[in-house]
Structure formats: C-alpha cells, structure tokens
Amino acid sequence: MTMSKRDTYTPDSLLAVAVEVFNERGYDGTSMEHLSRAAGISKSSIYHHVKGKEELLHRAVGRALDGLFGILGEPGAVDGRAIRRLEYVTRRTADVLMDELPYVTLLLRVRGNTTTERWAMERRREFDQRVSALLRAAVAEGDLRADVEPRLATRLLFGMINSLVEWYRPEGRGGVAGDQVADAVVRLAFDGLRT
Amino acid sequence: MTMSKRDTYTPDSLLAVAVEVFNERGYDGTSMEHLSRAAGISKSSIYHHVKGKEELLHRAVGRALDGLFGILGEPGAVDGRAIRRLEYVTRRTADVLMDELPYVTLLLRVRGNTTTERWAMERRREFDQRVSALLRAAVAEGDLRADVEPRLATRLLFGMINSLVEWYRPEGRGGVAGDQVADAVVRLAFDGLRT
DNA sequence: AGATTAACCGAATGTTCGGTCGGGACAAGG
DNA sequence: CCTTGTCCCGACCGAACATTCGGTTAATCT
Numbered sequence: 001m002t003m004s005k006r007d008t009y010t011p012d013s014l015l016a017v018a019v020e021v022f023n024e025r026g027y028d029g030t031s032m033e034h035l036s037r038a039a040g041i042s043k044s045s046i047y048h049h050v051k052g053k054e055e056l057l058h059r060a061v062g063r064a065l066d067g068l069f070g071i072l073g074e075p076g077a078v079d080g081r082a083i084r085r086l087e088y089v090t091r092r093t094a095d096v097l098m099d100e101l102p103y104v105t106l107l108l109r110v111r112g113n114t115t116t117e118r119w120a121m122e123r124r125r126e127f128d129q130r131v132s133a134l135l136r137a138a139v140a141e142g143d144l145r146a147d148v149e150p151r152l153a154t155r156l157l158f159g160m161i162n163s164l165v166e167w168y169r170p171e172g173r174g175g176v177a178g179d180q181v182a183d184a185v186v187r188l189a190f191d192g193l194r195t
Numbered sequence: 196m197t198m199s200k201r202d203t204y205t206p207d208s209l210l211a212v213a214v215e216v217f218n219e220r221g222y223d224g225t226s227m228e229h230l231s232r233a234a235g236i237s238k239s240s241i242y243h244h245v246k247g248k249e250e251l252l253h254r255a256v257g258r259a260l261d262g263l264f265g266i267l268g269e270p271g272a273v274d275g276r277a278i279r280r281l282e283y284v285t286r287r288t289a290d291v292l293m294d295e296l297p298y299v300t301l302l303l304r305v306r307g308n309t310t311t312e313r314w315a316m317e318r319r320r321e322f323d324q325r326v327s328a329l330l331r332a333a334v335a336e337g338d339l340r341a342d343v344e345p346r347l348a349t350r351l352l353f354g355m356i357n358s359l360v361e362w363y364r365p366e367g368r369g370g371v372a373g374d375q376v377a378d379a380v381v382r383l384a385f386d387g388l389r390t
Numbered sequence: 391a392g393a394t395t396a397a398c399c400g401a402a403t404g405t406t407c408g409g410t411c412g413g414g415a416c417a418a419g420g
Numbered sequence: 421c422c423t424t425g426t427c428c429c430g431a432c433c434g435a436a437c438a439t440t441c442g443g444t445t446a447a448t449c450t
Contacts, residue, residue, distance in 0.1 A: 008397065028223035028308045032438060045398045068254045111221045144388050147381045152371060155362050156355050156383050163354020176347060188351050192387030193339050203427060223447045227408060
C-alpha cells in the first residue's frame with residue numbers, strides 16, 4: 001500500500017497556489033509576501049522550491065502554451081477540410097482554456113516586462129499565426145466569408161474565445177457547464193447571433 | 196494675437212503620456228520613475244500636476260467610462276427595435292474603443308487592487324448589464340437565436356469587441372481603417388464567419 | 391541510534407518604490 | 421526691476437520589495 005508522506009509542497013503544487021494569486025492581483029501586483037501568506041509558508045521557504053518569482057511565471061505560461069500547441073497536433077486539427085479543422089481548433093482551444101484556466105489566464109495577460117514575458121508573447125503569436133493560416137485556407141476553399149480580412153477575423157475569433165478567462169468559472173454554483181460554453185463559442189463564431 | 200506661453204504640461208497632457216506607459220508596462224509595473232522619463236520631466240514635477248499615480252489612473256478610466264456610457268444615451272441606442280439598438284451599441288462601442296483606445300485599454304485591464312480599480316470594475320459591470328438587457332430584449336422579440344444563454348452571448352460579444360484593445364492600432368502603416376474594423380465586428384457578431 | 395537531508399523559518403540584505411521638501415528659473419503684471 | 425505664481429528640479433525619506441542567510445525541525449536512511 002502507498003505510504004502517506006508528510007503534507008508538503010512540490011514546485012507544481014506551489015505553482016497552483018501562486019497562479020491563483022497572480023490572477024487575482026496581477027503578476028506585478030503580487031509580492032512574495034502575498035504568495036507566502038496564500039501558501040501558508042514563509043517567504044523564504046518559497047525559495048526552497050523555486051528559484052524566484054519569475055520561475056513561477058515561466059512554469060505557468062509554459063504549461064498554458066503546451067496545452068495550446070498540443071491542440072495543433074491532434075488528428076482533428078490535421079486531417080480534413082479546413083473549415084472543419086478550424087472548427088475543431090476553436091472548440092478545443094475553448095476546452096483547453098477552461099481546463100487550464102488559471103495558467104492560460106496568466107499567459108493572456110503578460111505585458112512583456114521580463115524575458116519570460118517576452119518569450120511567452122512570442123510563442124503565443126506563433127500559435128495565433130498557425131490558426132490564422134487555417135482560417136485563410138478555409139476562406140480559399142470557399143467555406144468562410146471573404147468580405148472580412150482573414151487576419152482581422154482571426155483576431156476577433158481569438159478575442160471571443162480568449163475572453164473566457166475574464167468570466168468563466170468552472171461548474172459549481174451559477175457556473176454553466178464547459179461543454180455548453182464551448183458549444184456557444186463555436187455556434188456564435190461560425191453562425192453569429194442572428195436568428 | 197495669442198501669446199506663446201512656456202511649453203508646459205497640463206494634467207490632461209500628462210495623462211496622455213502616462214496612459215501610454217501604463218498600457219505598455221501595466222499599471223503596477225509602471226513606476227513614477229518610468230513616467231518621469233517618458234514625460235521628460237522629473238519625478239517630483241509630476242506631483243505638481245496630479246496628486247499621485249492613482250489620480251492618473253482615475254482620470255484615465257473615468258474618461259473611458261464616460262465614453263462608453265455616452266453611447267447608451269444616443270438616439271440610436273434608445274429608439275427602435277431591440278436588435279437595431281443592439282447593433283448600434285455594438286458598432287458605437289467599437290468606435291469608442293478605437294477613438295479612446297489607450298484609456299479604454301487601461302479600463303479593461305484593471306484588476307481591483309485599489310479603490311479606483313474597484314470603482315472602475317463596478318461601473319464597467321453596470322455597462323455590461325445595460326447591454327445584456329438589450330440583448331435579452333432582442334431575443335424576446337425573436338430576432339436573436341434563443342439557443343444561447345443571453346448572459347453568455349453578451350460576454351462573448353463583449354469579448355470580441357473588447358479584444359480590439361489588444362491589437363488595434365490607429366491607421367498608419369499596416370493599420371486597417373476604423374470603419375472597416377467596426378463593420379467586421381458587427382458582421383461577425385451578428386452573422387458569423389460562415390459563408 | 392546516529393547521520394543525512396528535505397522542508398521550513400526569522401532576521402537581515404540591498405534595492406526600488408511612491409511620495410515629500412526646499413529651492414531655482416522664468417514669464418507676467420505692476 | 422521687482423514681486424508673484426507657475427513650473428520644474430535634485431536630494432531625500434520611510435515603506436515595501438525580492439532575495440539571501442544561518443539555523444531549526446522532523447522525516448528517512450543505514
């Protein structure tokens with residue numbers, strides 16, 4: 001049987017706490033003191049698990065980016081007609097956003113003040129470009145409206161999806177199920193609000 | 196003829212500089228030192244024009260909120276069928292976002308750490324609720340799809356519009372004209388991407 | 391039992407923060 | 421040309437900041 005070890009922090013479990021605080025107060029607005037209080041250990045103990053504040057940020061945005069880029073390798077994003085692949089990526093991006101909500105939230109808010117933040121922004125732009133290419137392909141195949149510039153359409157599409165991090169809260173009281181949210185995203189994005 | 200006065204800052208012209216820096220580095224990530232360098236005057240001189248960092252934030256978000264609430268009083272937002280009013284508000288919100296870009300950008304990024312930020316968040320929620328009511332009315336009149344929860348639809352709609360602040364840059368090189376952007380927003384929101 | 395080590399802490403480090411203070415330059419009005 | 425008020429500066433302050441350090445505790449290993 002499994003031994004019950006002392007209840008202690010790992011870099012990852014500490015990360016989970018830190019990311020919550022980062023999202024509440026903003027990365028720059030969060031002090032190590034805030035983190036220590038939220039984690040229930042002293043400020044100096046945090047440095048036993050991670051090198052510093054920026055390592056926590058790096059781990060968080062790295063995890064978010066892994067989730068997003070993972071989508072692009074899935075069969076549904078690789079095979080089939082472009083519009084179907086775009087629909088798939090749209091839905092799965094919404095899924096990943098909700099599954100990895102705090103990590104992606106942090107990713108979408110970095111402003112480029114540190115090396116880590118600039119790296120995150122660059123990788124994120126890369127992801128956007130991959131999706132933009134998909135959208136252009138779908139326009140070329142005649143399945144998407146051609147009267148809106150593809151880059152503009154991509155940005156508005158992501159704007160809609162990414163806004164999830166501003167208001168979506170998992171299940172529980174008053175929370176809509178993730179499936180319904182993802183459905184709504186795909187429906188509105190492709191067919192619009194009108195009857 | 197008019198006298199040529201000394202070239203000097205007013206609270207408002209200083210605000211314009213400050214808001215740019217706030218948006219680049221984030222409010223918390225911006226020090227008074229950063230502001231002074233960007234404005235070309237010393238840190239202490241800033242305090243001659245404004246009471247402090249937070250007053251700059253307050254002025255900025257106040258201006259953004261005035262712009263947004265102004266829309267709700269315009270004839271196009273008051274008279275006519277609900278779907279037309281919603282379309283009007285959607286387009287005008289996009290317009291205001293682009294006209295007052297740096298100020299609205301700051302508004303959409305506050306996280307609630309200070310009194311000013313919490314006040315801004317509350318007034319913003321108020322605006323969202325006014326639009327949400329409009330959307331519900333349009334659903335009741337049968338002009339909008341009923342298979343997506345109105346609150347959810349409102350959030351996704353705003354998500355799309357508000358994303359403007361993340362990428363729209365006025366005219367100039369590589370910048371699309373504001374009119375075309377607003378057109379695209381309304382078209383995608385109401386009729387979707389599909390052909 | 392004794393040695394090792396991961397997990398932790400309180401106190402202190404140097405740095406940067408938002409903000410203050412006393413004074414200097416300079417235009418306008420007398 | 422001398423006051424007055426505006427605009428600005430360098431020097432400074434206490435507080436808060438991220439990080440380091442020397443040492444303590446308590447599991448685990450031999």
